[in-house]
Amino acid sequence: MANSETSADTARPWQSYNTVYTNAKAGMEGVDRERVQRIVYEMSKGSQYFKNEERKEAFIREKIENMRARCAKLKPADLDHFQTVADKRILELEATRDLSRIWVHVDMDAFYAAVETLSDPSLKGKPMAVGGMSMISTANYEARKFGVRAAMPGFIARKLCPDLIFVPTDFEKYNHYSSLTRKVYQKYDPNFLAASLDEAYLDVTEVCKEKGTTGEEIAKELRAGVYEVTGLTCSAGVAPNRLLAKVCSDINKPNGQFVLPNNRVAVMTFIFSLPVRKIGGIGKVTEHILKDALGISTCEEILQKSSLICALFSRSAADFFLSVGLAIGGTDTPEARLRKSISNERSFSATGDEAYIYRKLADIAEMLSTDLQKEGLCGRTLTLKLKTASFEVRTRAVTSQKYICSTEDILKHASKLLKAELPISLRLIGLRVSHFDEEKVGAPSDPTQRTLTDYILSGNVLRKNVGNQSSLEMDTNGRCMMHGEEPCLFEDGHQTSRDSLDGNHVVNLDDSKFTLGNFDEKEEVYESTSSVNAETVCVDVQNEDNVLGGVSPLLAAGHSGQFEGSTLDRVNNVTNNHEDVASCSVSQKELLLWLNDYKCSICGIEMPASFVEERQEHFDFHLAEKLQKEESGADSTCMLSQRKPQNPNPKN
DNA sequence: CGGATCACCCGTC
DNA sequence: GGGAGGACGGGTGATCCG
Numbered sequence: 001m002a003n004s005e006t007s008a009d010t011a012r013p014w015q016s017y018n019t020v021y022t023n024a025k026a027g028m029e030g031v032d033r034e035r036v037q038r039i040v041y042e043m044s045k046g047s048q049y050f051k052n053e054e055r056k057e058a059f060i061r062e063k064i065e066n067m068r069a070r071c072a073k074l075k076p077a078d079l080d081h082f083q084t085v086a087d088k089r090i091l092e093l094e095a096t097r098d099l100s101r102i103w104v105h106v107d108m109d110a111f112y113a114a115v116e117t118l119s120d121p122s123l124k125g126k127p128m129a130v131g132g133m134s135m136i137s138t139a140n141y142e143a144r145k146f147g148v149r150a151a152m153p154g155f156i157a158r159k160l161c162p163d164l165i166f167v168p169t170d171f172e173k174y175n176h177y178s179s180l181t182r183k184v185y186q187k188y189d190p191n192f193l194a195a196s197l198d199e200a201y202l203d204v205t206e207v208c209k210e211k212g213t214t215g216e217e218i219a220k221e222l223r224a225g226v227y228e229v230t231g232l233t234c235s236a237g238v239a240p241n242r243l244l245a246k247v248c249s250d251i252n253k254p255n256g257q258f259v260l261p262n263n264r265v266a267v268m269t270f271i272f273s274l275p276v277r278k279i280g281g282i283g284k285v286t287e288h289i290l291k292d293a294l295g296i297s298t299c300e301e302i303l304q305k306s307s308l309i310c311a312l313f314s315r316s317a318a319d320f321f322l323s324v325g326l327a328i329g330g331t332d333t334p335e336a337r338l339r340k341s342i343s344n345e346r347s348f349s350a351t352g353d354e355a356y357i358y359r360k361l362a363d364i365a366e367m368l369s370t371d372l373q374k375e376g377l378c379g380r381t382l383t384l385k386l387k388t389a390s391f392e393v394r395t396r397a398v399t400s401q402k403y404i405c406s407t408e409d410i411l412k413h414a415s416k417l418l419k420a421e422l423p424i425s426l427r428l429i430g431l432r433v434s435h436f437d438e439e440k441v442g443a444p445s446d447p448t449q450r451t452l453t454d455y456i457l458s459g460n461v462l463r464k465n466v467g468n469q470s471s472l473e474m475d476t477n478g479r480c481m482m483h484g485e486e487p488c489l490f491e492d493g494h495q496t497s498r499d500s501l502d503g504n505h506v507v508n509l510d511d512s513k514f515t516l517g518n519f520d521e522k523e524e525v526y527e528s529t530s531s532v533n534a535e536t537v538c539v540d541v542q543n544e545d546n547v548l549g550g551v552s553p554l555l556a557a558g559h560s561g562q563f564e565g566s567t568l569d570r571v572n573n574v575t576n577n578h579e580d581v582a583s584c585s586v587s588q589k590e591l592l593l594w595l596n597d598y599k600c601s602i603c604g605i606e607m608p609a610s611f612v613e614e615r616q617e618h619f620d621f622h623l624a625e626k627l628q629k630e631e632s633g634a635d636s637t638c639m640l641s642q643r644k645p646q647n648p649n650p651k652n
Numbered sequence: 653c654g655g656a657t658c659a660c661c662c663g664t665c
Numbered sequence: 666g667g668g669a670g671g672a673c674g675g676g677t678g679a680t681c682c683g
Contacts, residue, residue: 049669059661135670137665150665153669196665283663316676343672381657391669397658430671 014041036147036160043156052391060285067293067312079307086306086322093323098240099262101331102215104188104202105237105245106222108181109254111198113140114232115177116167128165129157134347137169141254174198177230184225188218191333193242201242203333216259223257240267243329246280271327272300279324290321299325338436342377343385344368345430350389352425360429361414362407368431369407378403379433382410384417387428396421403437 014037044050074082108114112130117123117140127143129136133154146161158164178197185192189202204218211218215238226234233255237248240262251258260270275298277287290296294308302309302325310318323329344367346360372378382404383397396417404410414431 044669047667047669053669056661131670134668137670151670155668199665281663285662314677337674340674341672345671347670349668383658393660395659399657428670432672 012038013045014038017041017044031145031147033147039147039159040152040156043159048390060288061292064289064293067289070312071293071308074308074311078311082307082311086310086318089310089319089322090303090306090326093319093326093328097264097326097328098331099264099267100205101203101240102205102208102218102262103239103242103245103331104204104215104219104222105239105242105249106181106185106200106202106219106226106234107236107249107253108198108226108232108234110138110140111177111232112138112169112174113143113167115173116170118177118231119173120167123165123167126165127161127163128167129154130167130169132166132168133158177232180229181226181232181234184222184229187225188222193333201245204238214259216257219257219259223255241327241329241331243280243324244270244327247274247278250278267327271325272298274299276302276324281320282324299327339375339377340436341379341432341434342368342371342375343383343430343432344371345385345428347387347428350425350427352389352423354422357418357424357426357429358415361418361431362411364429364431365411365414366407368433369405369410372405372433377433377436378405379437380404380435381433382413382417383432383434384414385428385430385432386418386421386424386426389425389427391427394421399435404433 015034017037017040044053113128116128116130123140125142127140127146127148129139129143129148131137131154136148136150136152136154136157138150139148139152139157143157143161143164146157146164148157148161148164154166174197178194181198182192182194182200185194185200185202188204188207191203193201195201202222204215208215208218219236219238223234223236226232235249235253235255236257237245237251237260238257239245239248239260244260244267248258248260260266275287276282276290276296277284279299282290290302294305294312296302296305302321306322306325309321313321344364346364348360351357380401380403381397381399383395386394386396388394398413398417400413402409404413410431410433418429
């Protein structure tokens with residue numbers, strides 16, 4: 001073994017190579033950690049990738065040093081002040097606690113691998129991974145015993161487990177099984193949130209009441225149901241909010257469940273012993289920062305060091321951490337959110353060949369344009385992403401007046417951006433379009449758009465008087481994505497949507513909830529406990545600035561920006577969201593048509609989710625039908641022109 | 653000074 | 666034998682501009 005690189009430990013250098021692959025994860029019990037770490041280290045060291053990891057690591061260490069220095073400079077008076085701030089926030093957050101809901105988080109066990117085993121039973125019992133030499137998506141439990149894990153490059157996995165069988169990914173198959181599971185979820189919560197193909201959150205409060213049963217029983221029943229229709233096992237967590245449910249589903253994995261009762265003592269006991277890393281939204285870096293800058297490893301320590309949290313982090317970040325410490329997470333059914341960007345990127349073996357690079361760029365531009373047109377979107381901002389041969393990532397962006405979506409326009413801007421970076425040796429090129437027209441276009445109450453929206457919504461998708469999403473799709477961060485419709489259309493029935501922080505990630509849901517719920521009436525909880533009003537916030541800013549002025553100008557600036565930003569955002573979003581609703585992309589509404597993600601709500605035809613293009617066509621058909629009836633209205637052209645797709649009458 | 657934009661970072665599956 | 670993904674959203678600090 002070589003031990004040149006790291007200075008920390010001369011005998012066992014790999015011990016200081018912090019890889020994510022040795023984290024505690026389901027199925028990792030009994031893994032020879034040291035062996036895994038050593039092999040990963042030896043396969044990695046000296047590579048460009050490894051060097052880049054070291055560079056990043058050094059950067060984080062520096063950041064941590066800065067934070068420690070800032071901590072050290074805090075005087076007792078400052079600490080007092082921040083303790084006061086923290087205590088106040090904790091009280092406010094505590095007031096938002098809602099223990100009345102029962103949430104279930106369902107997580108399929110080694111989903112892709114399990115599906116592959118289902119279609120090829122000979123794989124059963126053998127170590128297997130879905131993915132290729134460059135990257136593994138999922139490994140089955142047999143493979144995990146060797147330390148093989150998701151997100152690990154295949155060639156390292158093979159070294160860890162020479163008999164490992166590789167199976168290429170097949171998303172159509174996973175989609176199919178995913179939709180089968182969702183039909184089961186639907187029965188327990190028609191508004192369930194799909195977090196990914198293999199994960200979902202269900203609010204089973206109502207169904208528990210109806211059936212006079214417990215969350216535990218429901219979870220058992222639901223898992224049995226999933227097994228029945230798919231032959232696949234899953235695990236579940238039952239808890240009063242999503243943040244906790246997610247943690248709980250991991251506890252008895254695979255094919256198990258864990259129930260956290262709806263009482264404060266149980267919840268607090270549970271959260272206190274939990275390492276922060278278990279919380280969704282706290283990854284490797286944040287864990288590292290909390291640990292080495294603040295000495296925080298468990299959730300309990302977050303509360304113990306709440307003054308430091310408030311002193312060092314922005315308000316939104318501090319709020320997130322504090323609510324984690326309090327085990328407060330999302331209990332509402334969040335509104336659908338519209339897509340904000342769309343992107344496409346590809347890796348290839350590093351090259352400096354300009355002709356090749358330009359060709360790749362053109363390919364990606366084309367794929368991106370296709371995706372945009374599929375969604376009927378155009379955007380003003382184009383971002384070029386490059387990863388150099390040394391794994392350094394750069395982004396370069398332009399924003400133009402015009403909304404673009406054609407391959408030519410994209411390529412034109414992208415080439416310009418790329419040109420400025422040449423000469424360069426690259427291993428990845430990506431393009432992203434954002435700043436969609438939705439955000440600007442459309443009067444708040446354009447009658448035509450309203451009509452169309454109503455039309456789509458009226459497709460019998462609505463169920464209970466609260467929440468009408470046929471099924472919300474959440475993005476990878478646990479945020480909710482389209483599929484459903486917009487909050488302000490059902491404001492009246494949707495009052496539950498303003499608890500503090502969504503458990504699944506740091507902040508924004510919180511902000512958007514404010515705005516979407518729009519703060520007129522019915523603000524019981526927040527009104528009294530939190531500084532919702534712009535005036536209050538501004539006063540806070542003044543105070544903070546004054547105090548902070550003597551401590552850390554940098555921090556003070558950060559704080560004030562934060563406050564003002566969020567205030568403004570709220571104001572902006574109130575208007576924007578109304579506009580969004582009115583002008584929401586037709587295609588983004590498309591899924592409203594598919595009951596149970598399967599059956600057209602208008603004509604009843606059945607079409608699985610994987611028939612993407614067929615569905616689009618089918619939707620266009622209904623759209624055209626509808627538009628023909630209504631076409632007399634001139635306003636509709638405005639909308640059609642932005643929405644692009646193959647509608648009967650694309651004007652300009 | 654405030655808003656818009658940019659660049660970069662983090663986290664998730 | 667070398668080889669470390671793709672897509673998305675959010676946060677934040679810097680900088681430019683009017």
